[in-house]
Amino acid sequence: MRLRDPYHQALAALSEFAGEGRFGSGMPLVITxxxxxxxxxxxxVREALARLAGEGIIExxxxxxxxxxxxxxxxxAELYDYHQRxxxxxxxxxxxxxxxxxxxxxxxxxxRLEQVFARVTARSGNRVLNRAYRLAxxxxxxxxxxxxxxxxxxxxxxxRLEGLLEDNCILEFKAAAVRYHEGRIRLAxxxxxxxxxxxxxxx
Numbered sequence: 001m002r003l004r005d006p007y008h009q010a011l012a013a014l015s016e017f018a019g020e021g022r023f024g025s026g027m028p029l030v031i032t033x034x035x036x037x038x039x040x041x042x043x044x045v046r047e048a049l050a051r052l053a054g055e056g057i058i059e060x061x062x063x064x065x066x067x068x069x070x071x072x073x074x075x076x077a078e079l080y081d082y083h084q085r086x087x088x089x090x091x092x093x094x095x096x097x098x099x100x101x102x103x104x105x106x107x108x109x110x111x112r113l114e115q116v117f118a119r120v121t122a123r124s125g126n127r128v129l130n131r132a133y134r135l136a137x138x139x140x141x142x143x144x145x146x147x148x149x150x151x152x153x154x155x156x157x158x159x160r161l162e163g164l165l166e167d168n169c170i171l172e173f174k175a176a177a178v179r180y181h182e183g184r185i186r187l188a189x190x191x192x193x194x195x196x197x198x199x200x201x202x203x
Contacts, residue, residue, distance in 0.1 A: 006040050010048035013038055018057050019141040023068030025195045029058060031066070040079055055135050071143065076183060077188040084181035086133045087117050091174055096125035109158040110144050113180070116161050125190035143191060151187045 014034070017023060035045040053060035059067045070081075099119045107115075114137060121133040147153075157180055164173040 006044035007047050010034075010038060010040055010044040011051060014045070014048050014052060015057065015138070017178060018052065021142040021145040023058070023142075025068060026070035027068040027175070029066040029068065056139055057135075069142070071180045071192060073189040073192040076143055076191055077185045079136065080087070080181050080184045080188070083117075083133075083136045083140060084177065086129065086136055087120055087177050087181075088174060090121040090124045090126070090129055090133070091170060091177070093124040093126060093129075095123045097123045099123045103107070108148060109153040110148055113153065113160040113161060116158070116165055117177075120165065143195070146194050147184070147187065147191045150191055151184075187188070 022027065029049060031042050031045050031049065034049075035042045038045065049058065049066045052058045055065060057069070059069055068077075086142060099122045118133070118137065121130055124130070133140070157176075161173065161176050161180065164176060
């Protein structure tokens, strides 16, 4: 990637905005305003938005423009179910890559857990799975920011899954991963309600 490529500049910035929860639920994304803020022409911004819409990070309504995702309880539950299926697929695949445990420092339990699941998928070496997982994780990122406040994750959950992965306890890891996802799915209504109440950035 060329560092000064306007398209990639726009794509990186807008991906970060979406992941940080800067765009409120259902917020219209005005190309000219975003281009002015990023000090870019509208064309690369429009192209970056089209890419993000294609990946399901934002929404495109033909004739109306681009919008931040507006997710209901069912959408959130389905995203977590999809995330779970990718993780369970990955854990059943042979390990073909050694993935070192990153130094997470003072990361939140949710951040640590996301790294655990990312390591599981990365060590499979399956490119299709890894791409699908990265997109699912990106779509979940703003949801995780809301749930960190509305439905915080107990540190013990991350501790257990980290330990089971390190010890390669596959059956126990799968069971713990299913319990985690089922818990998140049960909380989908509360999380969706918290997202609806946030009309602006959750930062």
